[in-house]
Every structure is written in C-alpha cells, then in structure tokens.
Amino acid sequence: MSNRRPTVFMMDLWAIVPYYTAYLSRALLQDGIDLTVGSITYYLDPDCYSRRGIKVDPGLINIVGRFNLPRLPRRVLKLAEALLNLLALSIRFLFLLPDVIHVQYLPMLQWRLPLDLWFLTFCRKRGAKIILTVHDLLPHDTAETHKNTFHNLYHMVDGIICHSDHIKTRLNTEFLVPLENIFVIPHGPFFYDLPEKSEEGILRDFEIGLGKTLVLWQGIIFPYKGIDLLLEAWKRVEVANEAVCLVIAGTGSPELLEQIRGQISYLGLKTVKIHFRFISTQELVALYRAADIVVYPYRAITTSGALATGLALGKTIVASDLPVFRELLRDGENALLVDPLDSDGLASALIKLVSNPQLRTELAENVRAMNFGDESWRAIAKQTATAYEQLLSD
Structure with missing residues (x-):
C-alpha cells in the first residue's frame, strides 16, 4: 500500500x-x-x-x-x-x-x-x-x-x-x-460553484415582492426539521413587520405537505410562500443569494448539507442550538442560535434580524470569513x- x-x-x-x-x-x-x-x-x-x-x-x-x-x-x-x-x-x-x-x-x-x-x-x-x-x-x-x-x-x-x-x-x-x-x-458545502441567476428573476419566479426582507427555509421536508415551529414563530414576525416574506421550498411526503398548508391556513399567515417541488440547483443558489436570512429550526440533526450551503454562500443564519450546529456556529458571532423547542425564541431572533440590517451584515461577514468552498x-x-x-x- x-x-x-x-x-x-x-x-x-x-x-x-x-x-x-x-x-x-x-x-x-x-x-x-x-x-x-x-x-x-x-x-x-x-x-x-x-x-x-x-x-x-x-x-x-x-x-x-x-x-x-x-x-x-x-x-x-x-x-x-x-x-x-x-x-x-x-x-x-x-x-x-x-x-x-x-x-x-x-x-x-x-x-x-x-x-x-x-x-x-x-x-x-x-x-x-x-x-x-x-x-x-x-x-x-x-x-x-x-x-x-x-x-x-x-x-x-x-x-x-x-x-x-x-x-x-x-x-x-x-x-x-x-x-x-x-x-x-x-x-x-454544495452549490457554491454554480453560476448566479439574477436576483430580480428569482424574486419574480418565487412570487416575492420587491423591498421585502426574505427569510428562506429550504430542503427535503421532514417533521424533525421544524417547519411547524417556524410557522408558529412567523405569526409574531408578521405582526412585528409586514415587509417580510418567508419562502418554504422543497419536497416531502404528501401528508406532511398537507399538514403545512393546513397550519398556514389555521394561523392565517399572509406572507408565506410555499413551493412544494424539486428546486433546481440553479434556482436554489439564486434563492440563497437573494435571501436576507436563512433559517434551520431543526429539532435534531446528524449533519446538514443545507447548513453547509448557507455557510458556503455567506448567509445570515438563524439555527437551533444543537450540539452539531454549535461546532460550526457561535451565537451572536456568525449566527443566532435558539432553543429548538421555543417558537417565541425563534420569533424574537427573526424579528431582531429583520429590524437590524447592520447585524445581518456583521453575521454574514463572519460566515464568509470561514471560507467554506473548494x-x-x-x-x-x-x-x-x-x-x-x-x-x-x-
């Protein structure tokens, strides 16, 4: 050998x-x-x-x-x-x-x-x-x-x-x-090496109004990834600021997708855009680049390719305070970390970032300094x- x-x-x-x-x-x-x-x-x-x-x-x-x-x-x-x-x-x-x-x-x-x-x-x-x-x-x-x-x-x-x-x-x-x-x-990381699609085009394709603060959840949809918790938190975010948009993009079981639709209707959420389909890699990169905040409200995790993509593309991140995430993310330095079972804490973190562009910039700059790529x-x-x-x- x-x-x-x-x-x-x-x-x-x-x-x-x-x-x-x-x-x-x-x-x-x-x-x-x-x-x-x-x-x-x-x-x-x-x-x-x-x-x-x-x-x-x-x-x-x-x-x-x-x-x-x-x-x-x-x-x-x-x-x-x-x-x-x-x-x-x-x-x-x-x-x-x-x-x-x-x-x-x-x-x-x-x-x-x-x-x-x-x-x-x-x-x-x-x-x-x-x-x-x-x-x-x-x-x-x-x-x-x-x-x-x-x-x-x-x-x-x-x-x-x-x-x-x-x-x-x-x-x-x-x-x-x-x-x-x-x-x-x-x-x-994934997809950091793909060509960019115009931000204006992706906003139009995903029905996102100009001037909105865009929050993105993306991935294969499973219960452990906490979309239900995110939607509960989003009710408070909408009340605090109407100039926001939450995009949930990905695929999952028909039963789970129907549950999400039902929860959005039950909560009366008005600024949530759902795209339950396969998102091409070009669309995915454009979505990440257009997003002001990406969110990972997982209840548990072994590893996360979605997080690696957010890091590679230098995004402002809100994530659950889980041991695996803590090995890459530091609360208040390159992300905001929240209790994975606390929708109020998640809402507060999102509201804080939506209202503070300077903090978003600082967190994203610290993510880019990690040099996640080739x-x-x-x-x-x-x-x-x-x-x-x-x-x-x-």
Whole structure:
C-alpha cells in the first residue's frame, strides 16, 4: 500500500446523497485517488455527476434514474436495478476487488432487506476494507425502530466517518463503536460553484415582492426539521413587520405537505410562500443569494448539507442550538442560535434580524470569513484519503 494510492469504490447505488458523493468524489479524484463512483443517474438532476467531471459506474445498468417516474414505480424499478447491479459487482469483485469500499447509503436496511449488507459482507471476507459515512445515525423520524440493525452495521464495517465530535461521542456511547474506528471529517458545502441567476428573476419566479426582507427555509421536508415551529414563530414576525416574506421550498411526503398548508391556513399567515417541488440547483443558489436570512429550526440533526450551503454562500443564519450546529456556529458571532423547542425564541431572533440590517451584515461577514468552498473539499479529501490509508495499514 505504501507504493500506490488505494483503489476505492464509492458506493451510493441508489443516488440517495448524490451531491455529497459528487463533490467528495471530485475532490478525491483531484487528490489522486484511484476512485470509481458506484452510483446511478440522479433522476431530479441528471447532470449532477457529469457536471462535476464524474462518470458513474453502478455495476451493470443505469436506466431508471434517466426518467422522472412516479414514486412507487420508481422505487420498485430502482430496487430491481440495484439487485442486478449488486450481482454484477459481486461477480466483478471476485476477480478485481477494490482496496476500499466507501459506503454512503444502504437504503434497503430500513426496509429490512439486507441484500446490500450481504454484498458488503462478501467484499469484506474477500479482503476489502469497508468504511461508512454516517449521514444519519438512524433513519429520520423512526425513533429507535432500526437501532439494532444500525448497531450491527456500525460494528460490521472497518471504519466510520461522521461529521462532528458530537456524533462521534454518540456512536461510541449509544452504539458502542470503538473510538479508534471513528474518523471525524467535516461535511463540505454544495452549490457554491454554480453560476448566479439574477436576483430580480428569482424574486419574480418565487412570487416575492420587491423591498421585502426574505427569510428562506429550504430542503427535503421532514417533521424533525421544524417547519411547524417556524410557522408558529412567523405569526409574531408578521405582526412585528409586514415587509417580510418567508419562502418554504422543497419536497416531502404528501401528508406532511398537507399538514403545512393546513397550519398556514389555521394561523392565517399572509406572507408565506410555499413551493412544494424539486428546486433546481440553479434556482436554489439564486434563492440563497437573494435571501436576507436563512433559517434551520431543526429539532435534531446528524449533519446538514443545507447548513453547509448557507455557510458556503455567506448567509445570515438563524439555527437551533444543537450540539452539531454549535461546532460550526457561535451565537451572536456568525449566527443566532435558539432553543429548538421555543417558537417565541425563534420569533424574537427573526424579528431582531429583520429590524437590524447592520447585524445581518456583521453575521454574514463572519460566515464568509470561514471560507467554506473548494478549500473545504480539498481538506476533506486529504482527511478521507488519510482514513483510507489508516484502515489499510491496520
């Protein structure tokens, strides 16, 4: 191993975290790692990988992601496609096994289908080192339903990458993972490298009036991300200042989207714009750049690509006072942090920023001073390569 860089198979066969996989893979390739990206086309952004100079190799076929199918048939076909790809990879790895398999996501685990886990067990017995990035300690909003399954996963792999010291501690104390098996490597930013769209155009597209203070919540919608708390807080913000607009942009389950619509109606909110659809990367960057404030009212978090985007784009941030966020954000210095269960505290922070442009500017300048961008990914790639080499030297 000392005479060559390791061969690595980056595994996200369902394209569950395509942007993370793409940005990390690009940085590793630029660092000289012999890397194959095992993924499929991301159906919502077919150029996600190619735009970053990456050719995917899922094993055998890459068809389903090329079409924007309804949810149920897409999932059924992706499962069939994944099984064929796992079979093809198993045959290939009988003859040409990578040194390291870096796993980003195993979606079948929470369905109690251990097929991708069997694949990893096969590869490990053949001699490959398995390293897992923990994006979520447990599947979202499932309490401890899958805790035993993920406990077994965390003890099966050779190494784990997480994005904060807080999660490292939880892996050790809650899942009994030895500290020496855990590598803390930060989460990098997304979309900072995309071209700008005109602010006037995005304001028109998202029905935001000129002269409004724009507050943005963006992401995949789950209960733990606190939109209900944000809407409760927004009632007070509207009363304090009418020249505001809250944009909620993203996708989620139909049931949850209907709950949000019902809460907006029940509270009588007049300055909330909802856009429940996939937001293209170009629109997303334009929205972030147009926003005066971005808000992350999460109840819990393992890591946040949305926060990394806000940091990379130098935004004024309001976020829940959670351990993972505190590793990047300092209250009153580069963000305002609020109790994740206190809608009044969230309202007060938003009102304070809406009424104080100077404070918004100071917080945003301190965020920009963090220099979240290409330099971040270069450092992440070097730390990740070091983790590979350490595993291979054990």
